[in-house]
Amino acid sequence: MFQPRADRYSQITVRMNRYSVPVRLIGRQVRVVLHASYLVVYDGRAEVARHPRLATRGETLLELDHYLEALIRKPGALPGATALEQARAAGKFTPVHDAWWSAVRQAHGDAAGTRALIEVLLLHRSMAHDHIVAGIHAALSAGALTAEAVAIEARKASQTEPVPDAPRPAPTPVTSLILRRLANLPPDTRPIPSVAAYDQLLRHRPAAPPAQ
Structure with a gap:
């Protein structure tokens, strides 16, 4: 484990190579854990950066997001x-x-x-x-x-975007409390409402602007 300090360029040095960290960590000491093919940078317990390990010394690896x-x-x-x-x-x-x-x-x-x-x-x-x-x-x-x-x-x-090989859930019967209550209501004998007035409004609405 290494504990380098981020310099004014928001970079740390680990085994003669330089890696970027988020700019908010400039001047702070961080903790670096090396793995076989990558390294992980921590600020306290929070992971703040992850880089592939550089094989040749003297190289620099920067993450634009940082x-x-x-x-x-x-x-x-x-x-x-x-x-x-x-x-x-x-x-x-x-x-x-x-x-x-x-x-x-x-x-x-x-x-x-x-x-x-x-x-x-x-x-x-x-x-x-x-x-x-x-x-x-x-x-x-x-x-x-x-x-x-x-x-x-x-x-x-x-x-x-379709999800590849996503399993489809099996259909299940709808047995909600609302539907059970509606089933026990008396039949509705009121006449079907008319929407003629709304049809007139639709016929007189302004034309839609052309698509961008």
Whole structure:
């Protein structure tokens, strides 16, 4: 076990290699547990980072997610960031991310567009990567250049994606207390209500706006 301190670059050194930790831990001492192929970083008892172990000494492994809180304050640092290049190489930052980022910067400017991208990247903390990528693609196709639009489309993707080999529950009879009570009520002899007035309202409602 190792107990390195996170430096001002939000990195720790373990056996001559450097690994990133969340920026909130700058200046703090953390605990590192080494395993055969990976290492886990703890702040107290909470796991705060997990990295593959680097085989060659003198290398650096950075996780883009660890820097998002700092980058949203200084968005100009993102384009040339080593963490971004490593995320691209690992397939975490996809061409779809890049296409949406380019479009939103063109629409809203570099700083505002990059902050919007970082808000999208923060969604990865609570949603599956594939759903976020699908959400970005759908939002880009619709010209919806906001993080909120990406989140909505990502949720749609998560709800419509089929679950492979999901067992279907066997049908069960509905035997609720409400249905048993309704079965004992006397028959309703009132005439069926008319909806003619509502039909007239529907015929006169304004035309829907064209789809975006």
